Amino acid sequence: MSHITHNQTPEQAVTARADIRKMSLEEIRLYVASVGEPAFRARQLYEWLWQKSARSFDEMTNLPKAFRQKIGESHQILSIETDKVQKSLDGTIKTRFRLHDGHRIESVLIPVPEEDRYTVCVSTQVGCSLTCKFCATGQMKRVRNLDAAEIYDQYVEVNKQCLEHFGHPLTNVVYMGMGEPLLAYSSTLESVRLLTSPEGLNISPRRITVSTAGIAKMIIRLADDEVKFNLALSLHAADDTKRNEIMPINEQNNLEALMAALRYFYHKTGNKISYEYIAFRDFNDSPEDAAKLALLCRDFPVKVNIIEYNSVPGTDFGRADEDKVNAFARILRSRDIMVTVRRSRGRDIDAACGQLANKE
Numbered sequence: 001m002s003h004i005t006h007n008q009t010p011e012q013a014v015t016a017r018a019d020i021r022k023m024s025l026e027e028i029r030l031y032v033a034s035v036g037e038p039a040f041r042a043r044q045l046y047e048w049l050w051q052k053s054a055r056s057f058d059e060m061t062n063l064p065k066a067f068r069q070k071i072g073e074s075h076q077i078l079s080i081e082t083d084k085v086q087k088s089l090d091g092t093i094k095t096r097f098r099l100h101d102g103h104r105i106e107s108v109l110i111p112v113p114e115e116d117r118y119t120v121c122v123s124t125q126v127g128c129s130l131t132c133k134f135c136a137t138g139q140m141k142r143v144r145n146l147d148a149a150e151i152y153d154q155y156v157e158v159n160k161q162c163l164e165h166f167g168h169p170l171t172n173v174v175y176m177g178m179g180e181p182l183l184a185y186s187s188t189l190e191s192v193r194l195l196t197s198p199e200g201l202n203i204s205p206r207r208i209t210v211s212t213a214g215i216a217k218m219i220i221r222l223a224d225d226e227v228k229f230n231l232a233l234s235l236h237a238a239d240d241t242k243r244n245e246i247m248p249i250n251e252q253n254n255l256e257a258l259m260a261a262l263r264y265f266y267h268k269t270g271n272k273i274s275y276e277y278i279a280f281r282d283f284n285d286s287p288e289d290a291a292k293l294a295l296l297c298r299d300f301p302v303k304v305n306i307i308e309y310n311s312v313p314g315t316d317f318g319r320a321d322e323d324k325v326n327a328f329a330r331i332l333r334s335r336d337i338m339v340t341v342r343r344s345r346g347r348d349i350d351a352a353c354g355q356l357a358n359k360e
């Protein structure tokens with residue numbers, strides 16, 4: 001039976017079909033019962049969606065054909081589509097995806113074969129409402145949050161790429177692409193659930209890191225929700241004056257509030273915490289800055305990742321000199337703080353931190 005009414009164009013009929021991946025297992029159970037199918041079909045359907053990552057009902061070969069057709073008349077799977085793939089000389093692969101409503105987002109595959117580490121960096125919003133001064137995404141407005149399936153799809157698609165190019169599945173997920181994950185809170189948590197639950201992809205939450213620009217009350221909420229993943233704070237400056245200058249979000253979430261929230265998070269969950277610290281030339285790369293940063297590492301175990309900056313057109317920041325960065329790291333190490341210096345990757349394709357912004 002056609003679902004196209006007199007007033008609808010075929011296109012409107014398509015968009016009117018319900019997005020099946022917005023349905024919980026319970027809702028799928030009710031639907032399956034309502035069309036007179038046996039109860040076990042609900043579990044099969046759910047597995048096709050979240051374990052086998054099906055992109056169409058036709059793929060669901062253990063469901064009767066008539067049932068597949070019936071679902072397709074009233075429901076659809078709104079998968080993301082690969083729009084453009086760029087490969088960097090250092091192996092980093094950036095993919096632009098097209099969402100069902102035409103918006104575009106980006107994900108990055110960061111391979112480190114020598115350490116057997118293959119990380120996907122996923123986006124959580126189209127654009128971003130925060131306005132970090134060094135960030136290309138922050139120069140776009142926030143358009144909308146992604147839904148959990150759109151975040152899940154980035155993992156699935158980039159995992160296929162990883163197998164294809166490196167013969168290895170992804171090992172890590174970082175929520176550090178476009179957008180602020182804690183302002184897309186329910187999609188972020190729901191996508192983690194889909195990636196980690198046994199009914200989903202069964203990835204260990206210890207391999208997932210959610211990164212935030214620093215929203216104290218949402219960090220407390222993560223702790224109260226007893227999340228199992230690691231948390232990264234994009235710190236980038238170790239005093240409020242400097243941090244206000246580059247991250248306006250700091251005006252309502254100063255370092256004292258953030259440290260209190262992180263302390264709470266650590267004591268409640270015991271999960272790993274790290275600081276991301278982009279080294280900007282003559283802004284936050286002095287020995288005094290290192291000493292201030294060391295003071296923020298006393299209350300709970302924390303690892304500091306110092307990141308090389310990639311200049312973004314329209315911003316005034318430069319890349320810190322390598323010698324200064326090394327001296328900065330030495331000061332932290334001398335105080336027994338765990339530090340890594342990350343040479344920026346994917347620079348030639350704008351895939352590095354703060355560079356995802358849909359140039360076209």
Ligand code: SF4
Nearest residue numbers: 128130132135138179
């Ligand atoms: S750094 Fe992150 S939070 Fe800040 S503007 Fe860019 S995408 Fe948004």
